[in-house]
Amino acid sequence: MKLKLHVWRQNGSNDKGRLETIDAPDVSPDQSFLEMLDDVNLVLARAGKDVIAFDHDCREGICGMCSQVINGVPHGGQERTTVCQLHMRQFNDGDEIFVEPWKARAFPVIKDLVVNRNGLEVIMQAGGYTSCHTGGVADGNALLIGKPVADYSMDAAECIGCGACVASCPNSSAMLFTGAKVAQLAVLPQGKVEAQKRVMAMTEAAKEFGFGNCTNHYECQASCPKGVDVKFIAKLNREYMKALVS
Amino acid sequence: MILDGKCPTGPIETSWDRHRFESKLVNPSNKRKFKILCVGTGLAGGAAAASLGELGYQVEAFCYQDSARRAHSIAAQGGINAAKNYPNDGDSIYRLFYDTIKGGDFRAREADVWRLAQVSNNIIDQCVAQGVPFARDYSGYLDNRSFGGAQVSRTFYARGQTGQQLLLGAYAAFSRQVKAGTVKLYERREMLDLVVVDGVTRGITCRNMVTGEIESYWGDAVILATGGYVNVFYLSTNAMGCSVTAAWKAARKGAYMANPCYTQIHPTCIPQHGEHQSKLTLMSESLRNDGRCWVPKKAEDCENPAGEIAEDDRDYYLERKYPSFGNLAPRDIASRAAKEQCDDDRGVGPGKRGVYLDFADSINRLGEDTIRERYGNLFEMYEKITDEDGYKQPMRIYPAPHYAMGGLWVDYNCMSNVPGLFVLGEANFSVHGANRLGASALMQGLADGYFVIPYTIAGYLATVKPGEVTDEHPEFKKSAEAVKAELDKLLAVNGTKTPSEFHRELGKIMWENVGMARSDESLKEALKLIPALRDEFWKDVKVVGTNEQFNQELENAARLVDFFDFAEILTRDALNREESCGGHFRVEHQTDDGEAMRNDEDFCYVAAWEFKGTGVEPELHKEPLKFENIKLAVRSYK
Numbered sequence: 019m020k021l022k023l024h025v026w027r028q029n030g031s032n033d034k035g036r037l038e039t040i041d042a043p044d045v046s047p048d049q050s051f052l053e054m055l056d057d058v059n060l061v062l063a064r065a066g067k068d069v070i071a072f073d074h075d076c077r078e079g080i081c082g083m084c085s086q087v088i089n090g091v092p093h094g095g096q097e098r099t100t101v102c103q104l105h106m107r108q109f110n111d112g113d114e115i116f117v118e119p120w121k122a123r124a125f126p127v128i129k130d131l132v133v134n135r136n137g138l139e140v141i142m143q144a145g146g147y148t149s150c151h152t153g154g155v156a157d158g159n160a161l162l163i164g165k166p167v168a169d170y171s172m173d174a175a176e177c178i179g180c181g182a183c184v185a186s187c188p189n190s191s192a193m194l195f196t197g198a199k200v201a202q203l204a205v206l207p208q209g210k211v212e213a214q215k216r217v218m219a220m221t222e223a224a225k226e227f228g229f230g231n232c233t234n235h236y237e238c239q240a241s242c243p244k245g246v247d248v249k250f251i252a253k254l255n256r257e258y259m260k261a262l263v264s
Numbered sequence: 265m266i267l268d269g270k271c272p273t274g275p276i277e278t279s280w281d282r283h284r285f286e287s288k289l290v291n292p293s294n295k296r297k298f299k300i301l302c303v304g305t306g307l308a309g310g311a312a313a314a315s316l317g318e319l320g321y322q323v324e325a326f327c328y329q330d331s332a333r334r335a336h337s338i339a340a341q342g343g344i345n346a347a348k349n350y351p352n353d354g355d356s357i358y359r360l361f362y363d364t365i366k367g368g369d370f371r372a373r374e375a376d377v378w379r380l381a382q383v384s385n386n387i388i389d390q391c392v393a394q395g396v397p398f399a400r401d402y403s404g405y406l407d408n409r410s411f412g413g414a415q416v417s418r419t420f421y422a423r424g425q426t427g428q429q430l431l432l433g434a435y436a437a438f439s440r441q442v443k444a445g446t447v448k449l450y451e452r453r454e455m456l457d458l459v460v461v462d463g464v465t466r467g468i469t470c471r472n473m474v475t476g477e478i479e480s481y482w483g484d485a486v487i488l489a490t491g492g493y494v495n496v497f498y499l500s501t502n503a504m505g506c507s508v509t510a511a512w513k514a515a516r517k518g519a520y521m522a523n524p525c526y527t528q529i530h531p532t533c534i535p536q537h538g539e540h541q542s543k544l545t546l547m548s549e550s551l552r553n554d555g556r557c558w559v560p561k562k563a564e565d566c567e568n569p570a571g572e573i574a575e576d577d578r579d580y581y582l583e584r585k586y587p588s589f590g591n592l593a594p595r596d597i598a599s600r601a602a603k604e605q606c607d608d609d610r611g612v613g614p615g616k617r618g619v620y621l622d623f624a625d626s627i628n629r630l631g632e633d634t635i636r637e638r639y640g641n642l643f644e645m646y647e648k649i650t651d652e653d654g655y656k657q658p659m660r661i662y663p664a665p666h667y668a669m670g671g672l673w674v675d676y677n678c679m680s681n682v683p684g685l686f687v688l689g690e691a692n693f694s695v696h697g698a699n700r701l702g703a704s705a706l707m708q709g710l711a712d713g714y715f716v717i718p719y720t721i722a723g724y725l726a727t728v729k730p731g732e733v734t735d736e737h738p739e740f741k742k743s744a745e746a747v748k749a750e751l752d753k754l755l756a757v758n759g760t761k762t763p764s765e766f767h768r769e770l771g772k773i774m775w776e777n778v779g780m781a782r783s784d785e786s787l788k789e790a791l792k793l794i795p796a797l798r799d800e801f802w803k804d805v806k807v808v809g810t811n812e813q814f815n816q817e818l819e820n821a822a823r824l825v826d827f828f829d830f831a832e833i834l835t836r837d838a839l840n841r842e843e844s845c846g847g848h849f850r851v852e853h854q855t856d857d858g859e860a861m862r863n864d865e866d867f868c869y870v871a872a873w874e875f876k877g878t879g880v881e882p883e884l885h886k887e888p889l890k891f892e893n894i895k896l897a898v899r900s901y902k
């Protein structure tokens with residue numbers, strides 16, 4: 019396949035940035051999107067040109083490093099798929115493809131397609147945990163957790179922290195990310211103890227960092243590569259209300 | 265030199281308890297005076313940083329990714345072992361200890377493995393307390409599954425994402441300490457040197473991967489939890505950023521590299537599809553609980569669709585060769601068996617380098633829903649990559665480099681031969697011997713991080729004065745200058761080939777000559793090809809951009825420099841070890857039916873290599889292995 023790429027190039031957060039058109043003349047349908055970019059970079063590097071910087075690591079859809087908006091959609095629009103698992107057979111010969119970084123004020127660009135997602139760290143540090151020390155905990159089977167509850171918690175825990183939810187949201191809201199963690203822990207007996215403190219602290223941290231609020235666009239769920247459900251935002255809101263009135 | 269692992273003597277059942285009691289302690293108010301650097305934030309590093317921070321030490325942690333949550337531990341799918349014996353099927357600490365020693369083909373230290381088995385139960389409790397959503401049954405109790413090399417169900421799991429969930433648990437504990445101010449994270453940093461002053465570890469030199477700045481960090485102890493090195497094969501199941509660099513920088517400063525030839529080739533990976541491929545994808549070994557491996561009996565059937573091959577014309581080779589373990593034979597054995605079938609011209613798929621993993625029987629027996637519930641995400645991943653539906657036709661799999669059993673040499677305290685340098689998880693060599701059993705890597709990472717290093721590091725710190733040497737010491741400046749000089753040298757070559765092209769070539773040399781089957785001839789060939797490629801690299805590599813920017817080409821080139829030196833030592837170790845054991849298979853040493861043949865008389869030792877300079881023969885130090893609790897035996901899974 020022959021493709022024409024329009025790639026966002028930006029040298030640091032102070033640079034204004036621009037789209038650059040680059041040809042990808044020999045693309046195999048079995049390649050992943052990132053392998054296609056590897057090939058493009060190989061040609062650029064051989065010619066002594068600056069290669070396209072993009073974050074990536076595990077390339078099996080679990081580490082959450084990859085962060086590209088493809089044709090306007092975070093991760094490229096294939097359902098439940100990260101960019102690294104997006105394969106070129108999803109495209110057609112002759113396609114023009116726009117490749118951009120996560121776009122959100124809370125995620126400043128480092129270079130080209132690489133952004134700084136420190137805001138998500140700050141939310142986690144505010145309370146995304148149970149405050150247990152290493153050692154001195156009860157036997158794993160001392161707490162019985164029904165399968166439906168364990169499954170619900172696991173559904174929420176699938177979040178890979180990539181930030182696509184933020185990038186797809188018109189408000190740059192991190193409520194799906196936050197809600198997933200709040201919900202995962204709030205339904206478990208070991209997480210209930212601190213549920214109220216947690217939801218307040220995490221929500222406050224998100225607000226302070228400049229993430230917006232949810233106005234029910236559901237773009238986050240649509241772009242989430244793990245299919246994390248917006249019901250966890252509803253859960254976040256319920257937990258928040260509970261904490262507020264208690 | 266004969267090395268001493270400083271293992272406790274006496275009855276093994278009480279060895280760790282006695283050692284903990286006999287180790288020195290640092291009193292609570294003194295802990296905050298000590299600074300510990302922790303490189304790597306995966307299961308071992310993340311758990312260590314969190315636990316040490318909780319104890320009150322000042323911890324500085326480093327990772328090359330943008331967050332501590334992204335380390336490659338996250339990709340582990342199948343599960344984590346523990347000797348809980350919840351299913352009442354005969355498990356015990358002793359059995360987990362025994363299985364691990366046997367699984368490692370009797371090339372690991374007994375005391376270290378015992379400790380691992382003993383603390384395995386604490387890990388599950390710890391993770392549950394953190395809110396890790398392990399699979400549960402309808403009564404609310406924890407569920408277990410089986411894994412290779414064991415006849416009991418001792419594996420705890422969280423769908424096909426166990427590594428992710430355990431890492432997120434450790435990351436949560438880690439984040440809590442960042443908030444508390446005991447842990448400081450330096451993300452997007454690559455460690456490019458270990459600073460050693462008068463033979464003692466005093467700190468590290470890093471490159472800030474965003475600005476290119478070369479930064480110095482001092483600590484009273486340094487922990488390396490930097491993972492494994494199988495990206496030396498270029499194509500592997502590791503993340504793209506996994507490298508030997510941190511460990512190798514330590515080796516350059518005198519730390520011994522132990523058993524580097526013990527590399528694990530994982531049997532259930534998606535076969536390679538083309539020349540432009542960047543990595544191989546693992547399908548969890550847990551699939552072998554319900555999938556059956558087979559190839560056509562007749563070579564002429566290999567081109568036909570699997571569904572058209574009659575039951576009688578299929579060779580379920582693992583069930584045939586290893587009736588008691590069947591499809592759950594350990595990884596090294598399952599991988600060699602797959603290679604054997606393909607070498608016999610009975611492989612399937614492109615290039616005939618693949619075997620079938622067939623779920624039809626299980627789907628008939630249990631229904632597609634049950635299979636989907638157990639492995640849904642794996643089937644989905646398989647379909648995305650291959651465009652084939654694993655529910656409708658058998659998956660195709662082939663072995664791929666996956667894990668490093670070898671690593672930096674450490675004593676029982678997880679301290680290397682350079683005082684103050686501790687090595688945890690996959691980065692050390694200690695517990696898996698010559699082959700790691702499935703679901704044991706997560707166990708080791710968390711054991712080292714949560715339950716070993718908090719005790720053993722105190723024994724060392726109690727003997728040193730906190731802050732005795734800081735980054736004011738001239739050695740730090742010297743190290744930073746040397747790092748900068750090497751990066752400048754790479755940028756100055758300005759040749760014609762990119763770092764990734766060289767890496768691909770190195771990988772090819774290693775896979776063909778030092779891969780699943782190694783011979784005297786192939787190893788000697790590799791020892792000629794590696795230095796030649798390295799020379800070409802230094803004459804012809806082209807690294808675009810500058811140091812003072814975000815520069816992934818430079819990162820890759822710098823990692824490759826270390827892979828070259830390391831590849832040579834790996835090959836030398838494989839040449840020296842004139843026996844077959846676990847993942848190390850020397851074709852000269854096999855039984856009539858192709859099984860690995862150990863040589864306990866001459867090779868029952870840990871080979872620890874001292875680096876003497878690029879292109880110079882390294883020096884071999886031996887640590888004899890003593891088996892006082894388990895009788896050395898031929899490892900059989902028949």
